[in-house]
Structures are given as structure tokens and as C-alpha cells.
Amino acid sequence: MSNHVQRSVVEAFYRALSIRNMAALSDYLDDNVHWTISGPVDILPFCGQRVGKAVVMEMLVRDSPALLTGRRFVPSAMLVDGDRAAVLGKLTATKRDSGQAISYRIAQFMRFRDDKVAEYVSIIDSFDAVEQLLGYSLDVSDGRSPAAEGNLVAV
């Protein structure tokens, strides 16, 4: 029996995910799905790892919509190979607290089993996402003396 996932299945999963069709999404998640979104969970509560369909569904229903509205994911590339799929896209949304528009890239890697997502890993440009969600630039100074760097001279 082939373990390959069909592109039509991946596309249908994405349609359900993009519009948060929870009934359809439930059909596409394995009961023991592992769902990981990279990023600082204390700032972006939808980040982190979750295991199990119920937990993932709860996150999809609650955590992202709490921060953002008008959420839209626009894929720019979708690859399907064997039992895996990879999607590169851009998420655009509006911050609920300020009405400010945000946009950042997301890479998603999925492994399917019997046409259901068994594993999902999402890599986001989390530094950019955090700055946009917070609404200010992060302080990246490291407190070291410039003279100690070796490549800066104080005159």
C-alpha cells in the first residue's frame, strides 16, 4: 500500500486550514498529530509543540485568533514528495489591539499518514513576527564594550 500523499489531499488540507474550517480540519488531523510552531511561546502563544488532535484543534480555534484578525495565508510554493509536503507562504493579518497590518513568511513541513497530518513543523521568521506584533524594534545590544570586540576602534 502506497504511503504517498496526493497533492489534492494536501491542497484540501490547506483550504481547510486557511479558512479555519474546523469540521474539515478535524478530518485531516491524525489522532496523535505532533504540531510544532517555532517561536517564543511567551510572546506568540500559538508557538510551541502540541500533541494530539484535540489540543491542536483548540489552539487553531483559540490562540491565533486571540491576537490576530483577518488572518490570511498565501502560499508561494507547495512541494509534495512521498508522504511529505512542504509549503512556503506569507501570513498576513491585522492586530486586534492596534489595527496594524502584519506580514511574515512561514515555512511548513508536514508528514502524512493515511491522508491525515501526522506531523507538522512550522518555521516562522520569528524575530520579524515578534517585532511586528509588539509594534517596536527589539533591543539587540549585547552590553559588551565596543573596544573588546576587536574590530571597532574608539577615537
Add this chain to the structure above:
Amino acid sequence: MTYEVPRTVVDDFYKAYAKRDTKKLGAMLHDDVVWTISGPVEVLPYCGTHRSKATVLDLIIRVVPSIFRVISYVSEAMLVEGDRVAMLNRRSAQSNVDGKVISYRVANFMRFCDDKVVENLSLLDSFDAAEQVLGHPLTLHTRHVASQGNVVAV
């Protein structure tokens, strides 16, 4: 006939990239390659968009090694379809500043043309990578942290 990159070519590129074999990489990068790495360039100087084979090779030979020494580059997923490749890897490296080991996942989306990489976009958990490179958590404004509703300043 639509070009499809052979999986053997992708495997060879990955091995050369993981080992930083610049001679082999030079043969597998298109002259007009566009190589983009997402992230804050003020913390991770290798981030940004780099154009041309010479610039990308300089990035790999000089810029990245000036920040850290790559210890390992482990493949977690590699997909090949048509002229495109998607890779998910875990990079471990040792900082040149304080010797600390940093580790983060990197996603690469590549396009090949005539068995050479003509386009690459790398996405990484840039917040985590920045904190590891800096060696300390990034500071948030306390007024904002307190207003999150789930953090209390005492």
C-alpha cells in the same frame, strides 16, 4: 520539456553544503544565484539577500565562519518536486565569541536550473537564533509585558 532536478544532484548539493565543500559548491551554484536568509542582519550578519555566486561563496567561506563554526547540519526532511527543493535541517554551531553551542532549525526552499541552485530562501527561528547568538534573552518593554495580561510585574 520541463526541467526536473535529479534527486542525486540535490543529495550532492546537500552533502557539499553540509561539509562546506566550497569547490563542489562553486560548481553547483548558478552564476546569478539569489540567496536570501531571513533574520535580523544586525545580530545575524549573514541574513539578507545575497546575489551572485561570488557573493554567496564569500558568505559561506568568510561571513558565516566569522560568527560561528558549524558543527553539524542534520537533515530532517528533504522534498524534491520539479525544479524545486524544500529542506528542513537542524544546524548546530559553536560561537566564535564565547564558545557556546547554538542550535536551531533552518528551512530552505530552493529552485534549480540546469542542475545548479539559482534561488534559495532560508527561514529560521530567527528570534531563538538571535537570543542564542547574543547569549541572553531579548529585552521586551516592561510596559508591554505587563499589558499582555498573562505576565505580572511584581
